[in-house]
Amino acid sequence: MKHAPSFLGRSLALSLALHAAVIAAVAQTLSPAPGSVLPASAELRVWLRELPVKLEPPAPAQPPLRLPEHSSRHASAGPAVITKAVPAVRLGGAAASVVAEQLQRELPYPPEAIERGLQGEALVLLFLDAAGNAIAARIEASSGHSLLDDAALRAARSLRALPGSAPREVLLPVRFQLR
Secondary structure: OOOOOHHHHHHHHHHHHHHHHHHHHHHHHHOOOOOOOOOOOOOOOOOOOOOOOOOOOOOOOOOOOOOOOOOEOOHHHOOOEOOOOOOOEEOOHHHHHHHHHHHHHHOOOOHHHHHHOOOEEEEEEEEEOOOOOEEEEEEEEOOOOHHHHHHHHHHHHOOOOOOOOOOOEEEEEEEEOOO
């Protein structure tokens, strides 16, 4: 193998020296001279003007919508105890038959409840709008099983177009029974 010509080595050394000189010259122009003092930056002063501001009293807030108080249940006490008289009545007549028909379609027995053999009756307080649609529901008396109570609430909230004769607050018994 032949040795590389010596001019390559010299060219490489010269290139490195030139590059180092250019870098040193740029660094020297960008950095301040030793002993020189940088000018102090000006202070930033801020004045706040007082503007005449008229504070208007806040608009009266509408009271939040609340459901009537519900029954208090104690796990060891057994069935629910209603602590406040509920003005709702049990559903009857044409409205009861419409509800029974809709619940038959909308009330699936929870599969987990079937597997566990859970049965019971939940008493649901149902609030209806003027068109007979369910707008809110809550459990007044538990079936004793949260799976069944949740299914009863879902089904009750899906009720639509009950007859105009239906009261606006209704107690609706929802029974879960295995055959």
